[in-house]
Amino acid sequence: GFTQFVIDTVAANVGVALLPFVVFVALAITQFVTGTNWGLYIIALPIVIPLAIQMDANVALSVAAVLSAGVLGSHCCFYSDATVLTSAACGCDNFRHAVTQMPYGILAGVIAAIMFLICGFIIGYSSHFLFLFLFGLLPGCAEAIFPQVIGKTSKQNTRKCLLPRE
Numbered sequence: 001g002f003t004q005f006v007i008d009t010v011a012a013n014v015g016v017a018l019l020p021f022v023v024f025v026a027l028a029i030t031q032f033v034t035g036t037n038w039g040l041y042i043i044a045l046p047i048v049i050p051l052a053i054q055m056d057a058n059v060a061l062s063v064a065a066v067l068s069a070g071v072l073g074s075h076c077c078f079y080s081d082a083t084v085l086t087s088a089a090c091g092c093d094n095f096r097h098a099v100t101q102m103p104y105g106i107l108a109g110v111i112a113a114i115m116f117l118i119c120g121f122i123i124g125y126s127s128h129f130l131f132l133f134l135f136g137l138l139p140g141c142a143e144a145i146f147p148q149v150i151g152k153t154s155k156q157n158t159r160k161c162l163l164p165r166e
Contacts, residue, residue, distance in 0.1 A: 007051045016057045020116040023048055024065040028109060031073020035080040040070045058123045061116070068112050076105040 014022050023044075031040045044066050052062035074080045078098040087097035 003047050006047050011055050016055050017120040019057045020061045020065040020120045024069045024116045027069035028072045031070050032077050035077045037074050037081050072109045075101050
């Protein structure tokens with residue numbers, strides 16, 4: 001049905017590293033336009049979780065993108081339940097409350113979008129970074145940082161850590 005169509009279409013057109021960013025932006029816009037708070041989660045999570053599994057993406061990061069998008073859209077929307085309840089409790093109209101929330105929401109949304117983009121690339125390629133760190137960089141630098149354990153002087157090991165091996 002529809003869920004499999006969305007999964008197949010997105011999996012063919014979006015890379016693993018971009019998935020959290022695309023999910024966050026698309027669903028934040030959807031949440032802002034529709035104003036549904038819990039409805040977004042009910043509709044999006046059954047699509048995003050199987051999508052992340054099929055693409056071999058990080059499921060936790062993809063779910064975090066859905067939850068963050070829901071919060072961002074809810075706080076910036078003029079007629080979401082969070083805005084209506086808060087403005088009623090404060091005694092101001094919905095529009096005024098949403099306008100005062102918008103700069104903070106947009107700033108947080110831009111920062112979150114950048115972080116989802118960065119985390120998508122880091123977690124998407126994390127096995128390569130981990131391999132490089134554990135078997136390439138870490139042993140040479142450990143000799144420079146802990147010379148008493150290795151039994152050499154710090155100066156010799158610092159050169160070994162910072163300069164390529166001969």
